[in-house]
Amino acid sequence: MKKKIILFITTFLFIGFTNAQCWEWLNPKPQGNHLYSAYFIDANTGYAVGQGKTILKTSDGGLSWTSSVVAYNENLYGCFFMDALTGFVVGDQGNIYKTIDGGITWPNKNAGSGAYSIFFSAHDTGYIAGSDGLLLKTKDFGQTWYHLNPGVGNRLLCVVFSDPRNGLIAGFGGTIIKTINWGATWTIIPSGTNRKLRSICYSNDSTAYIVGDSGTILKTTNAGETWTHLNSSSTAHLCSVVFTDRQTGYAAGSGGTILKTIDGGATWTNEVTGTSLNLNTIFFTDALNGYAFGSFGCTLKTSNGGTSWNLLSSYFTKLQLTCITFSDLNTGYMVADSGKIFKTVDQCLTWVPQSSGTIKKLHSILFTSSDTGFCVGDSGIVLKTINGGNNWTKLSIGANITLYSVNFPSSNIGYIAGDSLNHGIILKTTDQGTTWVSQGSNFLLHFRTIAFSTNEIGWAAGTDNYLYYTTDGGLTWTKQGVYPIVAINSIYTLTSDKALGAGEQAPPRPPWVSYGMICETTDGLSWNNITDNPGFSSLNSISMASSSTGVAVGDNGYMVIGTYGNQWLSQPKVTVNNLNSVFCDDQFTAYVAGNNGTLLMKINGGVSIKEKQEGKCLKLYPNPASTFLIVEGIFETKNIDGDIIVYNLDGKELIHQTINESKEKLNVSLLTTGLYFIKVINNQEVFNGKFVKR
Secondary structure (H helix, E strand, O other): OOEOEEEEEEEEOOOOOEOOOOOEEEEOEOOOOOEEEEEEOOOOOEEEEEHHHEEEEEOOOOOOOEEOOOOOOOOEEEEEEOOOOOEEEEEOOOEEEEEOOOOOOOOEEEOOOOEEEEEEOOOOOEEEEEHHHOEEEEOOOOOOOEEOOOOOOOOEEEEEEOOOOOEEEEEHHHOEEEEOOOOOOOEEOOOOOOOOEEEEEEOOOOOEEEEEHHHOEEEEOOOOOOOEEEOOOOOOOEEEEEEOOOOOEEEEEHHHEEEEEOOOOOOOEEOOOOOOOOEEEEEEOOOOOEEEEEHHHOEEEEOOOOOOOEEOOEOOOOOOEEEEEEOOOOOEEEEEHHHOEEEEOOOOOOOEEEOOOOOOOEEEEEEOOOOOEEEEEHHHOEEEEOOOOOOOEEEOOOOOOEEEEEEOOOOOOEEEEEEOOOOEEEEEEOOOOOOOEEOOOOEOOOEEEEEEOOOOOEEEEEOOOEEEEEOOOOOOOEEEEOOOEEEEEEEEEOOOOOEEEEEEEOOOOOOOOOEEEEEEEOOOOOOEEOOOOOOOOOEEEEEEOOOOOEEEEEHHHOEEEEOOOOOOEEOOOOOOOOEEEEEEOOOOEEEEEEHHHOEEEEEOOOOOHHHHHHOOOOEEEOOOEOOEEEEEOOOOOOOEOEEEEEEOOOOOEEEEEEEOOOOEEEEOOOOOOEEEEEEEEEOOEEEEEEEEEO
């Protein structure tokens, strides 16, 4: 059967990041998960792995990165690559992932315990070290792994061999063990410290270095028989060490620390890195070119042997982002800790801080028109703008209370919900916020959300197993029990009587930890949990692009996607940061804001829930692209016959070519510099993405 595939590409101005899960990191860039280990094949091709099953690959020296998907949500702490196509990654749930296609696929085996380091001493022979003295060996290139006895039960953090026979392992409690017989037996070596030892590097067959906590640097010149403590002049926790020759080495660690020696460790100088973020791993491809990776995706590169370090990653804030909203397709706002308000007018290309006049934490923001908006926060803060956020005026409510949610069903009538020490608070305005009147009394819960479907019909909910419902504009409120729902943190209204909520439900069985849930009402009165697959963390926010598609987000990076009246399904994690707010526009674009400055965007383009379950996603790389762009991820391997059509903003056709391969190479060399949206239509399915032409 002939399949028509049409790609519509229009110019835009955002530098994107190709994510195999279809979510793009808007902040930090290229992504915001902690990175723990890296391995480079040459100066241009390398991998970095880390928190939340993150696997990144660059083919252009760190200018752009693509990501891979592995099966399990775990932190990845170790990686080793033989060439650009073949390598291994290990994680703290004990999974051993192997790729032979450059990171496109990652079949896995399980080690039984957390794995933290992997090293191959020969092409077929490798070792894995991990939790509780875990030590594995393979002699058939990872097809099978068998246990070795290290003679210790501490967590082992690093394994390295100088040749196939001789190796070292370091770990918790100052552990150092050594083998001289291909790992058959291991000898415990006194280290003179009980601090964590995190990384090992040989500078030649007999000389090696180990680094660890509190500035610890150890050196051996007799292949590990004895160790000497070196003076690092640092108290940083050193996480990684690398030597480029017998005399020149580097150690990276907490607080943005990079130490350098040019005399075999006798002295160490503190290099200027330009960051205070923790650096967890450092890797040099030759004497001049090196990379360091760390917290929140921090990525540094040097091309002059560490004389200077350039920041490849970037961010505009690391604050806790509490709420995001858009007044139109291009104009959006976020609020955060410390009274921060951010605004974009170019659909997230840039975010500009606005002066709020307060340093109090802000929890909620909403716009009733393109110019008029409100935000609320701690200590009774209510702010209003009438000029699109250029100026914010503080409104008086006459009380020093915490306000969590603001909602305006119409331009004049609005509601605020929050709490004092022991009860909930609801305030109402009928004059665009000039005056606020307390509604009701004896609300025996801590409100976190308020939502009205009309000026009269609304709900207020929070941290207890009931909510309040009004049909007369807040004159009276009816208390509704919703147990086993124990918290509703966000409500999204669809019609006067229909609404969805996101929050927590009591556990049906041990362990007695509540889990996230989606609930709905069809009559405004009764609420039912419609989450069939519990197990994820508390959900904090829900938004619908239409009645057909919605997104809810929560703690530990959990996301669920579903529809009103149907099942909601957990999605692959993009991050493990808490996600606090989601906004979906009517063009099926979702924006998510969370802790540590996390800002994500996903363009669904009407993609069905079934398709999301199948994990189909448009992948574009390298991104940015200069000459060619690879398009893959959704095409079946048989009967591919489609078209690529490139348009400018005026709708003029720029490129028209036929697609015949599952991985199509698109020539973009004649396009002008900028970002391009891509829409893919395949058998009535719609996919979206974008890339930068540089």
